[in-house]
Structure formats: structure tokens, C-alpha cells
Amino acid sequence: MTAHPLELTRSGAATNTQSIILSVLIPFYGDDPRPLLASLAAQAQPGIEIILFDDGAPDAALSAAVTQAVIVADAAVTLITSPVNQGRSRARNALANAASGDWLLFLDADMEISPGFLSRWRASLKETDCDALFGGYAPCEPRSRHERVHAALAHASDAVDAQTRSAQGAFAVCSSNLAVRASLFARCPFDEGYAGWGWEDVDWALSAASLGQVGHVDVPAAHGGLQSADELLSKFARAGTNFARLLTRHPAYESRPGARLARKLQATRLSLPARLIGRSVARWDWAPMKARILALKLFRAGAAARDLPRGRA
Incomplete structure (x- = not known):
């Protein structure tokens, strides 16, 4: 793929990256990350940075609005804007390359978090001996009848606790709400041979499990962007x-x-x-x-x- 220059936008608080413990990484393509950004910024503490990746800027108005939200954010926030679509794996790898934290927390732009989400993640990361932890999904509630089947699928397949997921090991890991030590990710980035949607997260988990310890914890986040059948x-x-x-x-x-x-x-x-x-x-x-x-x-x-x-x- 031809290299394209990336544009960086930072909030006033995104200056000191020497003491970052946790980098929260959010790629987006069309989805509006501002509600999630606002929730994260309200919970952010010293030692936490938030980095977003606008993967191709398909919606100029949205990109402009996100840029403005980053500029005025009270937390340490950086926006990386790509002029072309890089794809899910490349976008996450670019986010990891830009991160300064000892831990990388990957979230999807349409996720919803509860109060205390980041504090629970920091406590879990402080206590674990694992090299990667999947936090799980909270139950998803449909906003219309068109979203009911997706919500039911998520309840049946994804919204299970850490004990249940631990029995499946790396097979139950997804790339959204996933925390990874930066040292492990440097050895095991996402495979950029995957195009479009699907399965790159399972590939990453199986690859990572051969290099380090992959575990599960109950720090769930919900997917707000439910889809129709x-x-x-x-x-x-x-x-x-x-x-x-x-x-x-x-x-x-x-x-x-x-x-x-x-x-x-x-x-x-x-x-x-x-x-x-x-x-x-x-x-x-x-x-x-x-x-x-x-x-x-x-x-x-x-x-x-x-x-x-x-x-x-």
C-alpha cells in the first residue's frame, strides 16, 4: 500500500507522554466516536492518554466535528487522520505505534462504557500477570425492532462473563475492549493481510497466545452500534x-x-x-x-x- 501522510491533532493536555500507563486506542470509519470520547475524557486520570484514528475521513462533517472535540478536550487526546482508508488491522497497528503507554486498550468507536470503567481497567491491569486481557461485552439493548436480532445474537454469543470466556481461552477474545501490554503488541501486531471486516481479532488472539499469556476479566463495555439483519x-x-x-x-x-x-x-x-x-x-x-x-x-x-x-x- 502506498504511504500517505497522516495528520495529527492534539488537545492542550496531550503534551507529556513520559508517564503514560494506559493508552486507549479507538479507530473509527463513519461511526461517531464523540460520545465515547466524552465518557472516557470524564473518567481520564493522569497516566491515561486517548488516541483516535480517523480511517479515511469518509464524512468530512464528522471529521471536522471530531477534530474540534479533540482540540477542546480536557484529557490527553490525540487524533490521527488518514486521507485514505487503511483497514481495521492497519488502523489498530498505527494507533499502537503512536501510543506511549505500557498498556494498550483497544475500543470500538460505537462502544458505551459505564462509570468507573477506566478505574476498573487500571485496577485489573495492576493485578494481572497476563500479557493481554479481554474485558468482555455488556448486554446490548436494541433501540428499534431492526436491531433486535443483533442484540439477541450479542446476548447469545458475546455477553458472557470472564469465567465462561476463560474456559474457551484465546478463542473467546475480541479486539474491542482488549488490553495488551505494549511489549507483547510489539512482537504481535494485527496481521494486515486481512481485508474488510472479520476474523483479524481471532487471528491476533491465537497468535498472541503462542507468545504470551492471554486472559479474561470482567470489565465489560457495550456496543452501541447495533445493526439490522x-x-x-x-x-x-x-x-x-x-x-x-x-x-x-x-x-x-x-x-x-x-x-x-x-x-x-x-x-x-x-x-x-x-x-x-x-x-x-x-x-x-x-x-x-x-x-x-x-x-x-x-x-x-x-x-x-x-x-x-x-x-x-
Whole structure:
């Protein structure tokens, strides 16, 4: 990829980076990070910096508004603006390269945090012997009927406690609400071979687990940006090549239920029917919610089966 100059904007408080303990890192592309920034700035203490990455500035008005919010912020805030879209992995790597903290905390721009969030993270990081910790998700509440299926999927798959996640180890780690020691991240950045949405976080967790200790803690954050069934289906449809890359790099993931289902659909040549059935049921508002969740998972497996290289079933 051709190198493009990055523009930096800093708040008045973002001057001393010598005593930073925690760098909070937030990439965004289209989503408005200002509500999250305001919540973080209100909780920020000495030793904490906040860095945002505007990944391509697709919305000029939003970029201008975020820039102004950074300039007037009371906390130590830096905004990095890229003139072109770098992608999820490159954006996170750029954030890590700009960070000064001993710990890096990755958040998504559409996340919502509760009071005391940063204090709980600092306490957890002070006590842990791990090299990376996943804080988990808080329950997500839909704001409209179009978001109900995404909220239900999040409740079923993501909103589980640290004890439950610990039993799955690195398989249960996501890149949003993830704290990593800077020393580990220097050895294990995100793989920039992933394009678009999906699976780069699982790849990172499996790679990191081979280099350090990856653990779980209960410091949840909620995703405010719930999506409609059509939006989820569109993302799943585009993620098949990333899933194929994950299995190539980490064959152990073949043992996971979703991977096994994708391989079975591939072996039985049922990828297309799985996608058609999954899409139809997931979009039906009157269908039982459990059926819609299963339909989304079936569609995702069908999309993965379509793009997987031939391998063991």
C-alpha cells in the first residue's frame, strides 16, 4: 500500500507522554466516536492518554466535528487522520505505534462504557500477570425492532462473563475492549493481510497466545452500534475470504463449531442452500428469535464454505 501522510491533532493536555500507563486506542470509519470520547475524557486520570484514528475521513462533517472535540478536550487526546482508508488491522497497528503507554486498550468507536470503567481497567491491569486481557461485552439493548436480532445474537454469543470466556481461552477474545501490554503488541501486531471486516481479532488472539499469556476479566463495555439483519448478512457475506485466511494461518480453529459446519457445507455442496435459507429466515421479523440467530450462523457458515480452500471436512 502506498504511504500517505497522516495528520495529527492534539488537545492542550496531550503534551507529556513520559508517564503514560494506559493508552486507549479507538479507530473509527463513519461511526461517531464523540460520545465515547466524552465518557472516557470524564473518567481520564493522569497516566491515561486517548488516541483516535480517523480511517479515511469518509464524512468530512464528522471529521471536522471530531477534530474540534479533540482540540477542546480536557484529557490527553490525540487524533490521527488518514486521507485514505487503511483497514481495521492497519488502523489498530498505527494507533499502537503512536501510543506511549505500557498498556494498550483497544475500543470500538460505537462502544458505551459505564462509570468507573477506566478505574476498573487500571485496577485489573495492576493485578494481572497476563500479557493481554479481554474485558468482555455488556448486554446490548436494541433501540428499534431492526436491531433486535443483533442484540439477541450479542446476548447469545458475546455477553458472557470472564469465567465462561476463560474456559474457551484465546478463542473467546475480541479486539474491542482488549488490553495488551505494549511489549507483547510489539512482537504481535494485527496481521494486515486481512481485508474488510472479520476474523483479524481471532487471528491476533491465537497468535498472541503462542507468545504470551492471554486472559479474561470482567470489565465489560457495550456496543452501541447495533445493526439490522440485512447489515449483518452483508458483513458475513464479505468475511469469507478472511475466514479462509484464519484457517490457513491457524489450523487449530478447524475444531470450532462454526468451522466444522462450514467444512460440512463445503463437503456436501450445500453452501448456497445454507446461504439462501439463512438469509430468508434471518430477515423474517415474525420468526422466533432463536431461529433467526441460528439462521445468521447458518448463513455465516455458508459464506465461509463458499470461500474456503478445499481441505479436510
